[in-house]
Amino acid sequence: MADLNTSFAGLLLKNPIIIGSSGLTDSVEKNKKLDEAGAGALVLKSLFEEQIMLESAQMQQEGYYSHMARDVEHYLRNHQLSEYLKLISESKKACSIPVIASINCFTNNEWVDFAAEIEKAGADALEVNILAIQSEITYEFGSFEQRHIDILKHIKQTISIPVIMKLGHNLTNPITLINQLYANGANAVVLFNRFYQPDINIETESHRVGSVLSDSSEIANSLRWIGIGSARIPRIDFAASGGVHTPEAVIKTLLAGASAVEICSTVYRNKNKVIKEMTDFLSEWMDKKGYDKIVQFKGKLNAKDMQGLDMYERTQFLKYYNFHD
Ligand SMILES: Cc1cc2nc3c(=O)[nH]c(=O)nc-3n(C[C@H](O)[C@H](O)[C@H](O)COP(=O)(O)O)c2cc1C
Known part of the structure; x- marks a missing residue:
């Protein structure tokens, strides 16, 4: 029988299915069930920097404790942070699988x-998510x-657990960045995070949220x-996130060079x-x-040869100019 073990960011996983950061993993009970389901x-x-700052800004606007604004902010932050630390330590106790903390x-x-507190609470690794639109x-x-x-350099000076960088897709050349992240101690990268989607309702002529x-x-x-x-920087681990909905999709990402997937939408839809x-x-x-281990086929179809390069670096539909549906 095939061995599904995979090494990701210095962690040995019993299989490559990681549950991505989301409401799916915001309580000890849910995490225990995900562990039991085989993740x-x-x-x-x-933990969102923005979320805490907003909460305190709102209280200040409403005039509560305005003379104590700094204290309120301090209280709110510490309160949220201690809840988060509790989530880490209790999830660790309840689950047999690695528990990765996440900071946005x-x-x-x-x-x-604060990463030092996360490490002390027992997280197996820290995923850092620097998601922002650059529009200035x-x-x-x-x-x-x-x-x-x-940010990575600062974190690496602060903690010794593995650090995983989850990137947005709004980068000109992710490869240069990943190479620099590897040089500065990142253990893995996740490609990619998903932005909040804008949409427009043409009947009411108003904004609305696109598909979550x-x-x-x-x-x-x-x-x-x-x-x-994975062909250019083979020594860093990759996880695929975004649109991995089926078992076939998991295999595709491994063939492309991923060590694991971080799934979310399909778990929301299909449990x-x-x-x-x-x-x-x-x-x-x-x-x-006939594969015994994932390493035997991981990256088999990456961009190490001309065929792979042609597939991944082609941008134009030249061959399909006369394409009809
Ligand atoms: C409801 C929801 C909440 C999410 N919250 C977070 C989050 O707190 N931090 C984060 O890094 N990613 C978050 N994500 C992104 C997911 O972890 C994942 O990277 C993304 O949804 C792409 O994977 P998918 O196509 O399997 O959903 C969230 C996604 C959804 C749908």
Whole structure:
């Protein structure tokens, strides 16, 4: 029988199915069920810098405790933080699989120091998610990428558990950034996080939120950049996130060079049973193909050769100019 073990960010996982950071992982009870359902690891719901700042800003606006604004902010932050630390330590006690904490941050300041508390609470790794849209007219090219590196360097000085960088897809050249992240101690990258989707209601002529859950076609973006990245920077681990909905999709990402997947939308839609469907299918597929271990086919179809390069780096539909549906 196939061995589904995979090494990701220095952690040994019993299989490559990681539950992505979301409301799916925001309580000890849910995490215990995900563990029982067979997940290889889970990433806790992110602690959002923005969320805490907003809450305190709102209280200040409403005039509560205005003379104590700093204290209120301090209280709110510490309250949220202690809840988060409790989620880590109790999930660790309740689960047999690695528990990865997650911070969504966009500044290189006190948030980073909090990473030490996360490590002390027992997290097996920390995933850092620096998701932001760059739309300032005065934006300096490369400054967003540099921010990733500065935050990572600060975190690496603070903790010794593995650090996973979860990237957005709004980067000019993810490969250069991933190479720099690897050079500065990142243990793995996740490609990619998903933005909040804008949409417009044409009847009411107003804004509305687009689909919260992903579409299976979104996987192409992860396949492309993991295919290229795993060929150019083979010593860092990759996880695919975005549009991994089916067992077949898991195998595609491994063939492209991923060590694991971080899934979310399909678990929201189809519940925890998808985890076993994915691992059972992977195991059967490996047996059918004669693979004993994931490393025997991981990256088999990455961009190490001309065929792979042609597939992942092609941008134009030249061959399909006369394409009809
Ligand atoms: C409801 C919801 C909440 C999410 N919350 C977070 C979060 O707190 N932190 C984070 O890094 N990603 C968050 N994500 C992104 C997911 O972890 C994942 O990267 C993304 O949804 C793409 O995977 P999928 O196509 O399997 O959904 C969230 C996604 C959803 C749908």
